[in-house]
Amino acid sequence: MRICMIGTGYVGLVSGVCFSDLGNSVYCVDKDKDKIDFLNKGKVPIYEPGLDELIKKNFKQKRLFFTTDLKHAVQKSDIIFICVGTPTKKNSDSANLKYVFQVANELKKIIKKYKIIVTKSTVPVTTGDKIEKILIKLKRKKLVDIVSNPEFLREGEAIRDFVYPDRVVIGTNSKKANRILKNLYLPIIKKSSRYLQTSRRGAELIKYASNSFLATKISFxxxxxxxxxxxxxDIKDISNGMGLDQRIGDRFLRAGPAYGGSCFPKDTRALIDTANKYKIDLSIVKSTVKSNNLRKIQLTKKIEKILDKKVKNKKITFLGVTFKPNTDDMREAASIPMIRYLNKKNCEIRYYDPSGEKKEFKPLKNVKYFKNIASACFKTDLIIIHTEWNEFKLLNFKKLVKRNNFIVYDLRNIYSPEKMRELKIKYFAIGR
Ligand SMILES: NC(=O)c1ccc[n+]([C@@H]2O[C@H](COP(=O)([O-])OP(=O)(O)OC[C@H]3O[C@@H](n4cnc5c(N)ncnc54)[C@H](O)[C@@H]3O)[C@@H](O)[C@H]2O)c1
Known part of the structure; x- marks a missing residue:
């Protein structure tokens, strides 16, 4: 099949590349010319394990194209996926749909024969109806079907999640669109995944409900x-004891810092905002958002307590700053408010992250990026394990720090408190 992905960000790029790997011709479009030039030079703008190889392979096979020419890509394609961002609006909790509607307005001018338009971006319930209103002339002429197909991939495991999803949700009442999309997903759903056809509004809401539920599990x-x-x-005993109950499940049940990333914070806020518009009080999701905001403050206060409130001029090393391992995404990472606060208290912050230096910290005086773990930890007062990258799992702290009286604060409960006690390392963890 011939596919056009509009928006070559995390979702558009990963799903476009995976669709091309299944044998489809895929045009990945973005209005960001630098990003498209970068991709056409064989470089990958995001850190995602395995993506590099898949891009090279399918680009070489001439099944994968990167372009800024929307008109050409749409005319060449049968299925158009909208994968642009839906960030939180400034000074509000609602999802900013301006990129989605911009795309719909552009499509209105381009489409001359039947296309399926699929919203993969996370959009509030009834957005599909609004897109349909923009494209009403095309709809009346039966030139378009507008479908919702929310994406559930997780950064860091995006390729695996795309190829082996728990479910594929298709929101449409068009038999034709459903048949074509089922065919597109056939190689994926054959691998024992579940294909769920729902109403378009239902599909839109499933995505927000799922993310808000997972965020609630973390906050709980x-x-x-x-x-x-x-x-x-020990919180680990609680997580295990609860997780073994199949009705609960053990995933998203590990205590740690506040949840972050490009989805949970904005999607929980947007769901509350949508419900408010319908005068529905989603009190549980509201509590989750409140609890998560509080979490950032709680852990920062704990850092001050661990240092006996004498934080001024202390050397604090963050190991990992991304919101989770195997991604370079810093959107709403808990490390950002924590580091900003400690920086204001005149600490000397050092950080190391396998995905490299972060633009978020460049304007901050006394926040320095180090290229390896050893130099970031050398003679530090406190090591904070913020992100669970594999390379932080077997560290010899004494060898790294080369001084006595340092402290380790393990926000991911990677190390055993007993072993750290035996090693005479002052160690703090979460919920134990
Ligand atoms: N990141 C994730 O893990 C994830 C997972 C599931 C769902 N989602 C959802 O998918 C959507 C996209 O998220 P993302 O993280 O990939 O966003 P992103 O910000 O990484 O990428 C969006 C891309 O769209 C491009 N764009 C914007 N307007 C455009 C236009 N008119 N024409 C062409 N390109 C345009 C931008 O330049 C950007 O490259 C969001 O709604 C998000 O909530 C994201």
């Missing part, structure tokens, strides 16, 4: 970790 276990710290219980 984070709050329980606070209780464990007071009652001398």
């Amino acid at each position: 276990i984070n709050e329980l970790a606070n209780l464990c710290e007071k009652t001398n219980v």
